Amino acid sequence: MSTSVTHAMEVIPRQNFVEHSQHNKVVGHSIPSQEQAKQLLNSIALKSTDHILQIGAGAGYLTALISTLVTHVTSLECCPTLAKIAQTRFDELRLDNIELRQCDGRIGAEDNGPYDAIFVSSPLITERDNFINQLKPNGSIVAIEGDEYGTNILVKYCCDDQGKLKRRELGPLNTNNDIGMIMLDLGMIDEATLLQAKELAHKDKVPLIEVLRKLTSIEEIDMYRSIALQCKIPYKSLDELIPIAEPVFFGEYSRGFLDCLHLIPLAKTHKSLIVATYDPEAITDDLQAMNSDLTIERILVTPTDFRRLWSMLELCLQGEMKQLKSYQKADKQADNTLLNHQKSKLEAHLISLLDALLLDAVSDRASDIHIEQYQDRVRIRLRVDGELHDISHYQLTQHEARGLINVIKIRSDLNIAEKRLPQGGRSQMQVGNLNYDLRIQIQPSLYGEDVVIRLLPQNNTLISIDELGLSPFISKSYQRLLNNPTGLILVVGPTGSGKSTTLYAGLQLLAQDGRRKVITIEDPVEYSIDNIQQTQIRSEINFNFSDAMRSFVRQDPDVILVGEIRDEETAMEAIRASQTGHVVLSTLHCNDATDALQRLYDLNVHPNSIASELLAVIAQRLAKRICTHCRTQVEPDTAILAELFPDGAPSDFKCYAGQGCLHCDDRGTKGRIGIMEFMQVNTDIRNAISRQPPILELRETALNTGLITMRSSALDHVMKGIIPLTELPRLLPEERMAPEKRMRIKSSV
Secondary structure, eight states, rough: HHHHHHHHHHHSOGGOOOOOOOOOOHHHSOOOOHHHHHHHHHHHHHTTEEEEEEOTTTHHHHHHHHHSSSEEEEEEOOOOHHHHHHHHHHHHTTTTEEEEEESGGOOOOGGGEEEEEEEETTTOOOOOOOGGGGEEEEEEEEEEEEEETSEEEEEEEEEOOSEEEEEEEEEOOOOOHHHHHHHTTTTTSOOHHHHHHHHHHHHHHHOOHHHHHHHOOOOOOHHHHHHHHTOOOOOOOOOHHGGGHHHHTTTTTTTTHHHTOOOOOEEEOOOOOEEEEEOTTTTHHHHHHHHHTTTEEEEEEHHHHHHHHHHHHHHHHHHSOGGGGGGOOOOHHHBBTOOOOOOSSSHHHHHHHHHHHHHHHHHHTOSSSEEEEOSSSEEEEEEEETTEOOOOOOOOOOHHHHHHHHHHHHHTTOOTTSSSOOEEEEEEEEEEEEEEEEEEEEEEEETOOOOOEEEEEEESSOGGGTTTTTOHHHHHHHHHHHHHHHHEEEEEOOSSHHHHHHHHHHHHHHHHSSSSSSEESSOOOOOOOOOOOOEEOBBBTTTTTHHHHHHHHHGGSSSSEOOOOOOOHHHHHHHHHTTOOOOEEEEEOOOOHHHHHHHHHHHTOOHHHHHHEEEEEEEEEEEEOTTTTEEEEEEOOOHHHHHHOOTTOTTTOOOOEEOOGGGGGSSSSSEEEEEEEEEEOOOOHHHHHHHHHHHHHHHHHHTTTTOHHHHHHHHHHHHHHOOOOOOOOSSOOHHHHHHOOOOOOOOOO
16 A cells, blocks of 8 residues: 555646745645644555545645545535635646545545445544435545644544444654755745755754755745744744743753753743744654653744854853843844943943944954964954954953853854864954944864954945056056956965955956956955945855856856855866856966966866966065155164175165054054066966976076066065064065076076
8 A cells, every 4th residue: 555655646746736926825725734734644544446534724735645546536625715726726636536625524425425434634623423314335434633742642433232432543754844844934945955955954064044044035034924823833933932041950961962952941831832943844752751741832943043042041141131021122223233222231341342343343454353262361462463462451261251152143144053173154244334244263272272263344446557556567567457358367375464354456447448248256255346246155055156257157147246256166167267268367376377387287277278367476475564654764674684685784774663643553564565576478488387297396487577576565565664674574485585586597407
């Protein structure tokens, strides 16, 4: 029989009975899952010659399955909407052996009997005696009934010799809600996405809904409200749960135990234990066993509210938050606005601490905040103009640091219970009229967790090419490169060297032009640019740089920006895009212009392909600018001067430094500027690239054909009083401090 049922399910796809319309709330409850349908059909023991009466057709899925296994089905449905939907599906599938009636099923359909079996789908129909006279001899009634605990069970009734019904329980009906099937029914996902999500959930050992949430673009609240309705679980927001939450019940259980179950105990009544969960498939058996005198009542919340609720209860138990019930959720704008002082009493201590730290970072023009835990102290530093500076006025205990990190995790939608693995997230904040994108990285360390927060201002005016600090020749050459019809342009340097800023400056120029279509693929999109089509990679669904490149060429672009060439596949796609008539801009992590060529060789790009497509390489570093308010001419450091000019410094050499003032916080420097190495690929360099010579020979060829070195750019800025002389040893390796000798390398014969 099981084989016949499986075949019936293949012939009658369940998805055909899902109504994606205003009625789907009703239909969603009336369609059994495939597992439930299999259990029901196997319990009836149908034969191909049977005539069946089904009471409670619903949307018709189970009726259609039965019709493929028997001769005839009489089906009754009292709801006009469902009856209409079911009849439409039967007609579409040409199921001619079904007679559907829209009527009250409690009296059966005696005129069409007798029946070999009667199946009662609705637990609300409890009277069985009406159906005895409608059964054939040895016929049976199979019904879904509810027990005293609210569990649905399958029951079979047969007539004894006196014509009375004998009742036999077949066991509980599997009513576990398949969240994947529910989302499929609601039209939130397709079957391919569901299959992918199940594979990822099994691989990563996480709830299916957690994976599905990441793979969809549906608003979190809308998604969970719809799921709660289908699963018949109450949905509540954080505001609604705060008044009933009691930290003492949360504190009765191990955090690891609750995190594994995805449950938060909130409150107890004389009959039940109320728990919050973000997983509608969360199993409560273990918690039930520990509270045998109570029933477990689940409340569905969004993952964000789950983590915030967890943190609030955790911090209450730690003594950081005294007034849980006084919490009032601010609106989204107020919650992200640091200049709004209407902070809740609940989060006053820790949120005020985080807000003050973020404001300090903004006022100091910091690019990063570092929170580090050591054995007996907590260290907080800001990275300003590329250098880290300690903040001495925050003296945190280890306990306060852990609470602060929990608040950071909540704001960036990270797992507050996970303290063993690195985590990365993002958040936003607003200071006055300026919006900031926050990139958060949590790293476990020996004495706790360390945090780095990168601050990216979003509505600052992006730097133009003229403001990059390029020499007139490099600036003009860069703008001319952007007007080429095809070719590859690379900007290289270490992390944090301003590569993206240089590329964004070029994109701005293209956006203002308006004659060409520009597409970018980035990880992540750091700044939004009008008139540029920007895309972000999605590693969780295996959408990476190379995938985007393959799809981009079909979007008719003129210019393509690839955030970074990381692997052979991306490098090859960039070359192919260049060969098919596109200007491609990208970055590489390497030290200088000629080093970029070796990096491409290492990625197995053919030398001839590099030679034909590469237009130019810009290598760069960021140097600190001298504060214009306290700049003064100074005597050069003799040791640095000796490195720069082994044969003696020019007589007119001058250098400057900042003395320190209020404008630069007594640092002498304020802001940064790019120091560039520029190699435009000409015929000589193309010939050298094709031969793939040693890297030193490549650099010599570049030097002989006009390579503008980083040393030359840096010295130009020193002489103009833009950067201090002391920056050069930090920017240049020792072998590049002195003028590079143009040695003639003899090739062996």
